[in-house]
Each structure stands twice: as structure tokens, then as C-alpha cells.
Amino acid sequence: MFKKAKKKRKLRLQKDQELIQALEQIKTKAEEYETYLKNSIDSEGYVNSRARLERAKYLFLLKEARVRKTTIY
Template sequence: MFFRKKGKIRKIEDERLLAFIEKQKKQLEMQQQMVENSVDPSEEVLYRLKLTKAKYLFLLKEARVRNTSKR
């Protein structure tokens, strides 16, 4: 009786995690295109690209640990 809420919260948080992963993926792709299209990207742009990529990879690992996937 008391454990149903825990499962519901986990499901909601897993959905939030997957939505955030999609958002980070789109942002990463956009930044990668910006770097590819620029002649001489600045250090800040390269730094932001690395940071976004690290966040995206961290979120993927977290989803893998939690056994979440799109269905």
C-alpha cells in the first residue's frame, strides 16, 4: 500500500530524465554544427561543446544505471 507512491515517483522522474536527455542531445547537435560551420571557433564555444557533451554522456550513463528507456 505504501510502496505504490515510490513506483509512481520513479516513473515520473524517469520520464523527466528521458526528456532532459533529448533536450541535451538537441543542444549538443546544434553546438556541434556551429563548430563545424565556423571557420575559427572561439575557446568559449569549444568549452561549451565539451561541457554539453559531458552532461549528455553523464545523463546517458544515469539512464543506463536506472534501466530506463523509451518504450
């Protein structure tokens, strides 16, 4: 009985770590595209769409981390 609980906890911690890593990667990408957007002359187009997409991904993962009650160090 306790083995299942330990296994579940270990799996949950592993998935939380993966979520945190993905969150950090997407955050850096979103910040990078925001910088590109600020420095670009033509704000409409590829850079704008990528910036919005990366921001949406970041917010989605942040919401997922909040729902899972993941602690980010």
C-alpha cells in the same frame, strides 16, 4: 504496504520521464553546438568549450539513465 510500493513506482516513473526529457533537451543542444563548431572558423574558444560541456552533460545523463535502467521510447 502496497500503497508505499505504488507511490515509489509512480515517483520513479515520474523521475524517469524527467530524466528522458532532460536527456532529449541536452542532446539537441549538444548537436546544435557540434553544428556550430563544424561551421565556425575559430574552433578554439567559446563554441568549442560549450560543445564539449553539452556533450559531457549528455553522456552523464545517458549513463544515469542506463544505471536507473530507464527505457527510452
